[in-house]
Amino acid sequence: MLPDIFNVINKARFSGISNVPKVVPTLYQRSVKAFVSELNRIGKPGERIAELHNLPAVALSSIMEEMSHYHSLRPSLHQELSDPVLFMRMFSHEAMDRLVLENCLRKASLIGKPVLPDLATNYCQMVNGQDLDENSPRFESRIVEALKLGNYLHEAGWFHQSMEVFDITLRLISHVKDVRLHKMLVLDCTQKMLRSEGSALLTAEADETCQSLLTMIEDDTDNQILLKIYLEVANHHFKAHRVVESHRWNSKAMHLVNDSTAPETVIEVLQLEALYCFHNKHFDNGSLISSQAIHRARYTFGHLHRRYADTLYTYGVCLLKMNAISDAIPILLELLDIITKLYGKYTPHVAIIQSYLAYGFYHRSQTTGRFDMAYDHIQKAIVLANQIMPERRKIIEHFVEVRNMILKGRDDVLVAVGEIRATRLSDFQMFTVQEIKDKCALLNAE
Numbered sequence: 001m002l003p004d005i006f007n008v009i010n011k012a013r014f015s016g017i018s019n020v021p022k023v024v025p026t027l028y029q030r031s032v033k034a035f036v037s038e039l040n041r042i043g044k045p046g047e048r049i050a051e052l053h054n055l056p057a058v059a060l061s062s063i064m065e066e067m068s069h070y071h072s073l074r075p076s077l078h079q080e081l082s083d084p085v086l087f088m089r090m091f092s093h094e095a096m097d098r099l100v101l102e103n104c105l106r107k108a109s110l111i112g113k114p115v116l117p118d119l120a121t122n123y124c125q126m127v128n129g130q131d132l133d134e135n136s137p138r139f140e141s142r143i144v145e146a147l148k149l150g151n152y153l154h155e156a157g158w159f160h161q162s163m164e165v166f167d168i169t170l171r172l173i174s175h176v177k178d179v180r181l182h183k184m185l186v187l188d189c190t191q192k193m194l195r196s197e198g199s200a201l202l203t204a205e206a207d208e209t210c211q212s213l214l215t216m217i218e219d220d221t222d223n224q225i226l227l228k229i230y231l232e233v234a235n236h237h238f239k240a241h242r243v244v245e246s247h248r249w250n251s252k253a254m255h256l257v258n259d260s261t262a263p264e265t266v267i268e269v270l271q272l273e274a275l276y277c278f279h280n281k282h283f284d285n286g287s288l289i290s291s292q293a294i295h296r297a298r299y300t301f302g303h304l305h306r307r308y309a310d311t312l313y314t315y316g317v318c319l320l321k322m323n324a325i326s327d328a329i330p331i332l333l334e335l336l337d338i339i340t341k342l343y344g345k346y347t348p349h350v351a352i353i354q355s356y357l358a359y360g361f362y363h364r365s366q367t368t369g370r371f372d373m374a375y376d377h378i379q380k381a382i383v384l385a386n387q388i389m390p391e392r393r394k395i396i397e398h399f400v401e402v403r404n405m406i407l408k409g410r411d412d413v414l415v416a417v418g419e420i421r422a423t424r425l426s427d428f429q430m431f432t433v434q435e436i437k438d439k440c441a442l443l444n445a446e
Contacts, residue, residue: 029062036066040073049076052086057093060086065100068107078108081115084123091152092145099304106344114346114388120153120161127168134175143172143185151192155306157348159200160391166193187216187225191232198239201394210236227256227265234272247276263300264307267293271314278318290315309338313353320360329360346388354381355399362406371406378403 039049052060064080067073081087081104090101108115127146133139150165169189176182190213197206210233217229234249250272257269270293277286294315297308312335319328336353343349358378365371382399385392 032059032062032066036063036070036073039067039076040070043073043076045075046079047076049080052080057089061090061093061097061100064090064104068104074108074111077104078111078113078115078118081105081108082118082122084119084126087119088123088145088149091149102342106341109344109346112346112387114344116153116156116158117161117388120149120158120165123149124164124168127172132172132175134177139172140176140181143169143176146172147185147189147192150189150196154192154196154199156343157352159196159348162196163193163200166196183216187213187229190216191229194232194236198236201239203240206236206240223256227253227261230256231265231268231272235268238272238275243276243279246272250276263296267296267300267307267311270296271311275314275318278322281322283322286318287315290318304338304341306342309335309342312338317356320356323363325360325363329357329364332357332360346384348385348389348392351381351384351388351395351399354378354384355402358402358406362402362409365409371409374406375403378406 035051043049052063055063064077067077067080105115146165146169150162150169153159153162153165166189170186170193173182173185173189176185190209194206194209194213197209213229214233217226220226230249230253234246234253237243237246237249250269254269254273257266270289274286274289274293277283277289290311294308294311297305297311301307312331316328316331316335319325319331332353336350336357339347339349339353354377358374358381361374361377362371365374378399382396382403385396385399389395
């Protein structure tokens with residue numbers, strides 16, 4: 001009954017009819033609530049919701065959003081969002097509110113398991129199991145969707161999963177017959193692959209990809225393409241700790257920047273220049289340029305955006321390294337709040353930020369002697385990393401080293417406090433009256 005009612009209302013809502021009564025949106029919303037309420041009442045754990053596959057993207061979004069309000073439906077929400085067919089329908093829809101999708105992803109991950117790694121695995125299995133039809137009218141759009149998905153996975157901190165998606169995307173691109181389109185798609189995908197490999201700290205693989213990328217643009221004269229590639233190469237070298245080489249490529253990119261350059265590109269140039277200034281201990285210039293990047297990002301994209309978060313991350317980490325702890329901690333706390341709102345707390349980004357906060361609070365604790373906040377952050381980072389990315393052993397081992405450093409600092413302070421306390425206790429022994437007189441006479445004599 002409910003699906004039938006919903007289908008009727010859905011047709012009225014999404015058929016493009018202009019003379020729909022004003023009461024329809026309310027009726028539509030009520031039908032969504034009724035459908036999800038009934039689903040909550042009769043749904044069984046692990047059972048798929050067949051009706052979702054027949055809904056358009058906007059209606060699917062409404063159902064998912066309503067499901068996110070029910071604690072009992074979060075396992076089902078996780079399962080449905082992990083379905084690449086349903087997810088890509090929502091993800092690729094132009095009119096889709098991305099914040100709604102991201103809110104659903106956050107709520108679904110509250111079962112203690114992030115959605116995106118499962119989604120990436122299912123997506124790769126789905127594409128590998130399908131027969132390629134390069135003559136299909138949707139073939140090229142599928143490639144574009146794959147590029148967007150891989151990029152989104154990278155932005156959310158799932159670097160290895162994004163690399164898997166880009167690997168499959170390159171296989172799809174190899175079947176594109178249009179020579180010019182093929183070159184553009186390969187260039188775009190290789191550029192994104194380089195960024196993922198660099199973020200995953202796979203320096204050797206990234207070096208090979210970087211060389212391939214530069215070979216592709218040897219005869220290219222398009223300034224916009226060259227600008228994007230130069231920036232990517234500069235990013236790669238900085239991640240590989242080749243700061244001088246990074247600055248050389250960023251300088252080449254800066255020469256190509258003009259008034260029509262996209263704001264995001266200008267922000268990235270500023271970030272790389274700020275990193276070079278901080279590395280060379282030009283702290284005032286680094287802070288000035290970082291502030292420019294932060295203000296541009298906030299003005300262009302708003303407060304709740306991954307690009308703004310990225311500028312905060314760059315500045316906050318640089319402040320930590322230059323020992324400006326009191327300035328770094330508020331920025332990192334704001335960054336943690338934004339990332340949690342964007343991607344939820346079950347992401348690699350959260351663990352990394354918490355480790356930096358632990359480091360900051362540890363250094364601030366050198367004067368206060370209170371290591372509880374530093375220990376709390378690093379312990380959360382270790383637990384989260386073990387839970388969502390157990391394969392990243394080097395990162396987890398680094399977190400453990402930070403925890404050991406914090407524990408040692410706390411123990412050293414406790415020993416010092418204990419020694420002082422023991423001295424004070426001996427000072428307050430109960431003396432006899434004669435001992436008091438002798439002590440006072442000795443002090444007066446001195």
